[in-house]
Amino acid sequence: MTRRGGVSTGVIAGLNCGFGADDDPAALAENRRRAANAVLPGATLVGLHQVHSAEVVTLDNSWGDDSRPHAxxxxxxxxxxxxxILTADCAPVLFxxxxxxxxxxxxxxxxGAHSGVLEATVEAMEALGADRGRIAAAIGPCIAQPSYEVDEGFRAQFAEGDERFxxxxxxxxxxxxxxxxxxxxLEACGVGRAMWLGLDTYADADAFYSFRRSTHRGEPDYGRQLSLIGLDASV
Structure with a gap:
């Protein structure tokens, strides 16, 4: 999803779908309804309380917005x-x-990526009968390299073999x-196909929310876009 087509106003104008923004609850609910209906009408929208971890859970029964697991x-x-998945620069990955x-x-x-959330997701899928060689993974809109400046302390947390990034x-x-x-x-853990959509959240303010861009601009708040995947109940 982009930020276009929603009813939120002000600095988060558009299709804000994140609970963390200072948004009108009615606008947020309408935005989330529109997002879900655009992908799989009639489906139940389920999310997580995201904490930048490698925790992965299996959805057996739907949970409400107030009981989202920390994962x-x-x-x-x-x-x-x-x-x-809610993002505003981090990478949403659908499998x-x-x-x-x-x-x-x-x-x-x-x-999360550094801690192994992607590999943990693949392993959890395999526990349900998936084969990693058949898994297709798509990385959605996120901050791209030209927009993502980091310092030496950040760089020091990565392995020597990661210098190419x-x-x-x-x-x-x-x-x-x-x-x-x-x-x-994703490629190292053996997924069959993986790709990035090539969309930079920081660089395109008309299409995407960006935490870093909002911070650099001194804005008081920022929205979150939603990435969605589901299995059609009629199939």
């Missing part, structure tokens, strides 16, 4: 539900093994390739 990935075989009828979704900021910037700083890093981890 950053989830998987299911259930039809008629939409797994949703599917259509032969097994197993789907997954992960919130992969740098902490850091391009030199101004003194003591680097440009980090979050989607490239996530893509490499």
């Amino acid at each position: 950053d990935g989830f998987v299911t075989r259930r039809h008629g539900v939409l797994l949703s 599917a093994d259509m032969t097994a009828g197993v789907i997954g979704a992960a919130h992969a900021g740098w902490r 850091f391009a030199p910037a101004r003194a003591g700083h680097w440009q980090f390739d979050l989607p490239g890093y996530a893509l490499a981890r």
Whole structure:
């Protein structure tokens, strides 16, 4: 999803779907309804309380917005539900093994990706009968390398073999390739297909919310866009 087509106003104008923004509850509910209906009409929208972890849960029964588990990935075989990931620069990653009828979704900021949330999501899908060689994974809109400057302390948290994801910037700083890093981890763990959509949240203010852009602009709040995947109940 982009931020277009919603009813939120002010600095978060558009299709804000995140609970963390200072938004009118009625506008938020309408935005989430529109997002769900655009992907799988009639499906139950399910989300997580995202905490930048490697925790992954299995959806057996739907939970409400007030009882979302603290995790950053989830998987299911259930039809008629939409797994949703909220982002505003972090990478949303959607997974599917259509032969097994197993789907997954992960919130992969740098902490989650570094900690193994993508691999944990694949493992949880396999526990439901998926085969990683059949899994297709798509990395949605996120902050891209030209927009993501980090310092030496950030760089020091990564392994020596990860230097290819850091391009030199101004003194003591680097440009980090979050989607490239996530893509490499997906490929290394053996998923059948993986791709990034090539959409930079920071660079396109008309289409996407961005935490970093809002911070740089000194804005008081920022919205969140939603990435969704589901299995049609009629199939």
